[in-house]
Structure formats: C-alpha cells, structure tokens
Amino acid sequence: MTLPSAPAPGLFIALEGGDGAGKSTQAALLTEMLAAAGHTVVRTREPGGTPVGEKLRSLVLDHGQGEIDARCEALIFAAARAAHTVQVIVPAVARGEIVVSDRYIDSSIAYQGAGRGLGTGEVQQLNEWATEGLWPDLTVLLDVSPEDGRSRRTASDAAEDRLESEPDGFHADIRRAFLALAAAHPERYLVLDAGLPAADLAAAVRGRVLGVLAARTATAGTATGPTAIGPTATAGDTAGSP
Numbered sequence: 001m002t003l004p005s006a007p008a009p010g011l012f013i014a015l016e017g018g019d020g021a022g023k024s025t026q027a028a029l030l031t032e033m034l035a036a037a038g039h040t041v042v043r044t045r046e047p048g049g050t051p052v053g054e055k056l057r058s059l060v061l062d063h064g065q066g067e068i069d070a071r072c073e074a075l076i077f078a079a080a081r082a083a084h085t086v087q088v089i090v091p092a093v094a095r096g097e098i099v100v101s102d103r104y105i106d107s108s109i110a111y112q113g114a115g116r117g118l119g120t121g122e123v124q125q126l127n128e129w130a131t132e133g134l135w136p137d138l139t140v141l142l143d144v145s146p147e148d149g150r151s152r153r154t155a156s157d158a159a160e161d162r163l164e165s166e167p168d169g170f171h172a173d174i175r176r177a178f179l180a181l182a183a184a185h186p187e188r189y190l191v192l193d194a195g196l197p198a199a200d201l202a203a204a205v206r207g208r209v210l211g212v213l214a215a216r217t218a219t220a221g222t223a224t225g226p227t228a229i230g231p232t233a234t235a236g237d238t239a240g241s242p
C-alpha cells in the first residue's frame, strides 16, 4: 500500500500507555513503516529528546537522587517537555516531518496528576503552559493492566525505574486516567489492547495513521499544523477517579 506523502506542515504522533505496554516496539515499527514510505520521521521520547531533557530524565527516573516530591517531579517532566517541544517537535513539524514521540503530556496527567494525586486538571494546565498548548494530532494509547505491565517488565532484564517500581494501585490510577483522556477526545486517540500481538497492533496503528495522513492531504493548503488547542475538558481532578 502506498502512503500519501506528508504535506507541510507535518504530523505529531504520540504513543502512550502504562509501563510494559510495548510503546517502544510500536514506535519503532511505525517509524520504520513511515520511513519506508518516504516520510522523514523524527523518533523521539519523553522525558528526553534534547540534551537538557536527557539530563532531566536521569534526574527524575534514576534511583538514589535524593528526595523528589510530587510537585518537583511534575515540574521536572514539564521542563523536559518544554525543551522537547520548542527544540524538536515544533521545528520538525514545521519542516513537514512526522514526529513519533514515546510519551507526551498524557503521561504527566496520568502519572503525576492521577498517580501522584496532584490533580489531572492542574497538571494539564502546567503542561499546556510548558508547551504553549501543543497537543498531538494523534495519540495511540496502548492499554495495559497493572498486572500484565508488571509481568512484561519482569520478563525483560531492565531494572525498574522510580515510577515503574510503584505499587499496582498507582499503575491502576494511571490506567484509568489515560482511558479517561482518550474517552474525552476520541477524535484524536486510538486505544488498543496492549495484549494483542505486536503485528496486529502495528497494523491498527498503520491504518489510523494512514487515515490521518489522507485527511491531512485532503486539507493541504488549509492545514495549520499540529493541534494548537488542547482538550476543552480535563480527565477530572481527583486522583484515581478521572
């Protein structure tokens, strides 16, 4: 199948989900598919994607950095995201490229807003300020239960970071917040069961991205770039009950 070519401006796609959902695998497959079709793809991740962002990543994820309270944690993720947005995402999209980001704002709303109990609305506001209101054109949510996520992480050899090593209840709150965000904005989300085979997930992602690209091509000339206005509703301000 031939993909429509990317009109300028490009596209911003984020992959989200709980730890162990398989985002990195899908980000790699999507990047490969788009590149093979002739698109220029920028594959990136959060926290990270810039020199300052990678330093902040170690600070906030590695064990043994001393006490990092919830507000400090939320601000570190938001600071890394501010740099990532202005240095990487916005310029790439302006060049007509496709950005595939492993995590974005939804992760902060889910982990810090719901998981840490800071409030999803407040964390969303903080991040809309940090990114000047930039939301992805499409967010792919790989939905995983805390139990499945944990057993997938245990199966891999990688040591758990500060967030991954939180108990299952924390991850259950996060899952609910992700699903609430997607339910509130179905037009810009694709929600998939992370337990499906990787090839099936990749096919579903491909189908949806093709649709977005086709729609973008149809409106080429009138497109204004990635969605500049975020959700009008938040996932709710109470931790664990978005």
Ligand code: TYD
Residues within 6 Å of the ligand: 019, 024, 045, 046, 047, 061, 077, 102, 103, 104, 105, 107, 108, 109, 111, 112, 161, 163, 164
């Ligand atoms: P991730 O890169 O998915 O982990 P891995 O390197 O194991 O693939 O994400 C790192 C962790 O950071 C993950 O537990 C989720 C957490 N996180 C937040 O809590 N808030 C955020 O805003 C982001 C981007 C990540």
